[in-house]
Amino acid sequence: MTTTQKVRAAVQLGPGKLEFRSFDRPRTGADDALVRIEANGLCGSDLETFHGRVPMRGGYPVIPGHEPLGVVEEIGEKAAARWGVQVGDRIAVEVLVPCRACARCLSGGYMSCRNRTVTHGYTPVSREPSLFGGLAEYLYVHPDAVVHKVSSALPAEVAVMYNPLGAAVRWTAHLGGVQLGDTVLILGAGQRGILAAAAAKAAGAARVIVTGLARDTHKLGLAREFGADHTLVVDGADAQNTVDLVTELTDGELADVTLEMTPMAAQPLDDALRATRHGGRIVVAGLKGGRPIPLDSDQVVNKALTLVGAYGVDSRGYAEAIRLLESGRFPFARLHTHTFELGETERALATLAGEIAGEEAVHVAVTPGGGG
Ligand SMILES: [Zn+2]
Numbered sequence: 132m133t134t135t136q137k138v139r140a141a142v143q144l145g146p147g148k149l150e151f152r153s154f155d156r157p158r159t160g161a162d163d164a165l166v167r168i169e170a171n172g173l174c175g176s177d178l179e180t181f182h183g184r185v186p187m188r189g190g191y192p193v194i195p196g197h198e199p200l201g202v203v204e205e206i207g208e209k210a211a212a213r214w215g216v217q218v219g220d221r222i223a224v225e226v227l228v229p230c231r232a233c234a235r236c237l238s239g240g241y242m243s244c245r246n247r248t249v250t251h252g253y254t255p256v257s258r259e260p261s262l263f264g265g266l267a268e269y270l271y272v273h274p275d276a277v278v279h280k281v282s283s284a285l286p287a288e289v290a291v292m293y294n295p296l297g298a299a300v301r302w303t304a305h306l307g308g309v310q311l312g313d314t315v316l317i318l319g320a321g322q323r324g325i326l327a328a329a330a331a332k333a334a335g336a337a338r339v340i341v342t343g344l345a346r347d348t349h350k351l352g353l354a355r356e357f358g359a360d361h362t363l364v365v366d367g368a369d370a371q372n373t374v375d376l377v378t379e380l381t382d383g384e385l386a387d388v389t390l391e392m393t394p395m396a397a398q399p400l401d402d403a404l405r406a407t408r409h410g411g412r413i414v415v416a417g418l419k420g421g422r423p424i425p426l427d428s429d430q431v432v433n434k435a436l437t438l439v440g441a442y443g444v445d446s447r448g449y450a451e452a453i454r455l456l457e458s459g460r461f462p463f464a465r466l467h468t469h470t471f472e473l474g475e476t477e478r479a480l481a482t483l484a485g486e487i488a489g490e491e492a493v494h495v496a497v498t499p500g501g502g503g
């Protein structure tokens with residue numbers, strides 16, 4: 132093995148501080164693997180942690196990047212047998228590395244594992260062998276990591292959508308329980324909101340309604356390409372009232388399932404309570420920066436609503452999302468707007484944040500080891 136080879140990585144030193152460092156290429160054994168990162172997707176969480184609005188709980192410095200996709204370059208015999216993966220295969224690596232041994236892991240709730248050792252993109256480099264983030268040329272794959280094979284036929288920028296589409300599938304179909312013929316209301320038109328429209332349609336929804344801001348006009352257009360039947364703008368001069376529109380479109384039946392996916396805003400949660408039918412479900416997925424927001428709990432009681440928190444994505448969500456990506460049923464490539472090299476990570480983040488004039492970003496990926 133070429134143990135002397137160096138691996139380049141983006142390293143976050145603190146809020147807003149990024150530099151590039153070289154690490155030793157890790158040695159692998161029988162039970163682990165090394166992956167050359169083809170692409171790492173960026174999302175709103177990366178912006179929150181980069182600017183320090185959400186702290187790195189394990190401390191700094193950290194190699195960020197929790198949406199890694201890559202090609203297996205080295206893999207031990209045991210790992211290859213357990214994961215069903217060989218050298219040359221393309222894999223997605225899940226964010227959490229669970230212990231696989233505690234009661235929660237063994238009862239299928241590994242997302243709630245309290246013994247998890249590694250969280251990709253959030254683990255300090257002091258933990259050997261340091262390469263636990265997607266914004267690096269290589270990712271070390273821990274023996275307890277959860278991996279998924281992805282078709283090499285997809286462009287890397289599309290294949291890496293396993294992460295946001297996994298969220299969309301889990302939150303819409305599994306947590307939301309969307310059924311054939313349902314009306315689904317999606318509040319927020321980010322990459323996950325757009326993909327949730329596709330997931331809802333794939334799950335059998337008859338009618339999908341997506342809301343966004345006036346500055347999201349291009350995203351609402353994409354939402355229609357991904358299955359939204361109606362889109363509405365909730366702010367500015369042409370603002371429409373979400374509850375009124377859903378009432379009108381459904382003849383007062385309201386939405387069967389509502390996904391609240393907006394960051395920071397309080398109003399959409401109230402809209403969700405009022406626009407969802409008696410006995411309906413609301414999946415709460417939009418983070419509000421730790422700020423308590425009012426909740427009209429009488430609505431929950433009197434309408435027999437079920438509210439579900441949408442923490443992360445599990446294996447079933449990722450697996451179904453990957454099959455959906457491979458099916459080509461939706462124009463996934465249309466969602467991808469920007470690709471950056473590793474050295475352009477800060478520009479990638481600024482582009483995603485909408486800070487670069489003239490750039491309308493939806494899905495942004497960094498391709499650290501793209502050239503091979
Ligand atoms: Zn993400």
Ligand SMILES: [Zn+2]
Binds near residue numbers: 231232
């Ligand atoms: Zn566990």
